[in-house]
Amino acid sequence: MSDDTEHAGFYESLPRIASFAALTRDGSYVPLPDGWVIGAADIVGSTELIAEGRYKMVNVIGAAVISSQINADGRAGLPFVFGGDGAVFACGPERAESSRQVLGIMARWAQEEFGVTLRAAQVPVADIRAAGLDVRVARYQAAPGLDYAMFAGGGVTWSEAEMKAGRFAVPLAAPGSVPDLTGLSCRWNNARSRNGVILSLVLQPAPGASLQAYAEVADRIVAVAERLDRGGHPLPPQGSGVRWPPPGLELEAHVSRGKSSLAWRKVQLLVENLIAWVFFKTGLKAGGFDPVHYAKTVSSNADFRKFDDGLKMTLDCDSGSVAEITEVLERADADGTVQFGLFEQDEAMITCFVPSVTQDDHVHLIDGAAGGYARAAAQLKSAAP
Template sequence: MLSESKQALLATQYFAKQEFNLDLRVGIVPVSVVNQSNYQVKVAKLKISETYSQGIFTGGGLTYATQLIKDPTTGEIYNLQIQNMSEAANFSGLRCPWQDILSPHEEVVSLLVMSTVSDWQEEKEVYKIVLEEIYEIFGAIENVHPVIPENIKLCFPNESIYKMAKIKEPNSSNLKKMLRFIRLKLKTFYSAFLGLIKVNTLAEEAHKLELVENTDYKKFDDMLRMIISGDRQQRERLVKFLEKQYQKGKLVYGTHVSDRLLMTCLVPVNSGGRHVHFVDGADGGYALAAKDMKARINKM
């Protein structure tokens, strides 16, 4: 399993560089190394819907492993280096057919919150208070959720569809990519036509209500990550609350604001109906929220 994981990571890194000129940092840290530094990797399973269960990670182990990979003094030990690429990356089931999705309200907020207290019980209380405040400010779950069926539209621009073609045919010839592009373009128009005449087929697109239900707009991996829909006044009220908690030494946080979000879908082959839809704020999203959080960490 470790060998296959290394190959998958390196193949993805190679593909990102060759096709999109993106430099990805990939690495593997043994859990034993994490445990020796008094961190843990605790895993729980949260059922989101009948077809989607989400992994929850606590204990600080993932955060510590990420630091080891990014730190120049330890990165050489844990970073993976491309050698002989014998296999192409496999992105079977990965689909990106949607346009940028507009916020149902005024804004989309990419939010990161990480507790800074050492006691486990107090840490749970910090996250509980944060979530309660979010729902107090933004309202019920259906108001917080950044995706609504009415705003989900198929993607038509050639540039976006050609990117999908490259993902579907990694390391293939330009001819194969172009043929894939044509097939995807025709498939998109066909799906749009079915939508216009009110014909829905799950073989082509997941039902939009189920798609919304299986969206990972809220998750936890050593910190709370959320994509929230709201207006400027609500966001300012949330930031004011988080800043008070930050000044008390309870947590650090980062935010980024946009008017829309991005969605990528994973529909595994022979999935039996399972699918998950990953969302992030547009124009930087979680990445810029993390930068905002790091600036606060550096001030502590």
Template sequence: MMAIDRFYADLSAFENFDLIAEPGRFSSVPADWVVVITDIRNSTGAISDGRYKEVNLVGASCITAALNAVSPLVGKGDIAASFLPFVFGGDGATILCPGSVFPSVRDALIGVAVLTRAEFGFDLRIGAVPVTALREKGADVAVAKLRLSPGNDIAMIGGGGAKLADGLIKSPTALEDGYCIPVPDDAPPADLTGLSCRWEPLKAQNGVTFCVIVQALASEVDARQKVFGDLLREISAILGGDVRKASPVSPGAMIFKWIPKGLRMEARLTRAGQPFWRRWLYLLYQSFVQYLLERFDLSAGGYDAPSYRAELQANSDFRRYDDVLRLVLDCRKDQASAIETHLKELRKTRAVAYGLHAADHALMTCLLFNLEQGEHIHFVDGGMGGFTLAAVEFKRQLKET
């Protein structure tokens, strides 16, 4: 079996999110790589029906399935997340993969589509565009690596290629052009080992959970990065000097109850062909043990409750970038208003397109690799629709440009 390309694994990581504004931080991916994008068709309708957690869980499932598909190719002691760049999108994901493993990633995502159609009735769109095709159209695909903590990195994607790929995959001719992947009815379900959905919604500690989506509209990469750099400095100043202070994942917001609200959804997606009741009973037992460990700050079986909570805060991706800046902030209402005012001023000059959404809580979906080694990532979205509803105004503004 062919070993996976080490391009991303060998890339140097940085710890300051604001450095995404420096074009030199990004490295072009190899020419044989593929941009893969998934999203739920009519996710806005699902959100209007109150199915926020299900939507987020499917988005995280796409990443989980892709990582599990390539896991057999990585070396002993490594994790697949060190080799496969990904960005969580709320109702889907953007994944960059070497061409050699693309068939495995594609089949895994088809398995997610089949599973989520059967369990939730969702229509998951899967699209893929070769990096060479994007470069022929004048866009690059470049990646940088943000280190959340030792052993836990998340990808930042720049160059304009991911945004172009998103448009090609969602175009009316995407299927005829070969960018949209059809989903057969008889494909086997995906392996979603590691997917977890147990923490209560993260109640805003400062007043409001504020989702921000921004795309810089300049044609040149350097000009776009300058817009993002200036914007991040302004947002940091509004928030008191450090965006990290506005993370929705804070000690006061983290609550673990038994029975977790998302446990049934987790059982439905991770049962791997076994009867639902059997998986459900196992997760009931497992989550009860976790509840006791959390309740009394205990440690057992590689799970150390105090350490895990501290790691969880560090390993939460409330800041993302894939040609589009996405932030989930726990801030005061006046700070949210100041951010909105600044974006309105930028919009007047056609410097950006943006979308916003406010709620009183955030949602978190977890992906666990190795608890003993502290290797786990946590995807954060705003409650009550979060990024999906913020994208409504964002897309409207993009159509005006």
């Protein structure tokens, strides 16, 4: 077997872990092979954009970083983590150059399509290890047809910090470059909290803290979440519903128009979404598409909790659980074990990547609808020494 083939098969060969709680343990993770790279991107000034009410746009651009990479590769199995205003992912050396080019295209597209600056970097795992850190990965089986990557080792956080410092930067692609964002959409309604609060949580080990002590805190937070209805899942079991015209029409037109007219793409989407709305409202099946099954799969496939050198969760909480989580985190922060950010809002939002409506591997990225992870992370940064 060639080296490239070995690299291509590495992530697919990892076992799927069914227990989210097991992901607090370091033994669940496997080091990335030598030669791999970390891709990272985030939006400059996302806090200001959120204050202007443009968070759904911020969210969609973050999701577009992921969908552009998956579409360019032409195969599933990309290890990634969605962070609200950006994303990180890993790829082997056989994909490094094409991945770098796609990041440059994404940065150019974000600038030209939305007038925002998307930072993008590609960091060799070798440089991460030379800095005394690592990147280890696990696969969490969120649903029968879908799993998500989880990261540990400190290397992802270090890579993002290096990117924000201007190192390992990916250059902009040529003007007019457009990424392939086929399958990326934002058609679902926001999901209103059923228990009182949609809580966005970002938790990281404090510098110099014992990783064992940090893991114990993460265990306690996960345990509180597990006691909530459906583990704090922010979406109803049958999905959050659709309406016509869809709330994300303008954004989806920008994302899917390629080089065509924005106005014409809106007309096309109005027709497409009307047809979809009829199917979801009536429950009628068409070929291999079953709208009732699809809506349930949206909920089961939702990416509402993750590890990327820390814990991120979007939870539907009651006030008592919010108070308990806050108390645990404040005590751990006071003894120097963790850094954390919490942000409360009324709704969760969904951004989707759907390669096929007849398969069960569609990806649904969840965040708080009023700032979510970005606002929680901003609190974490302000608390950092």
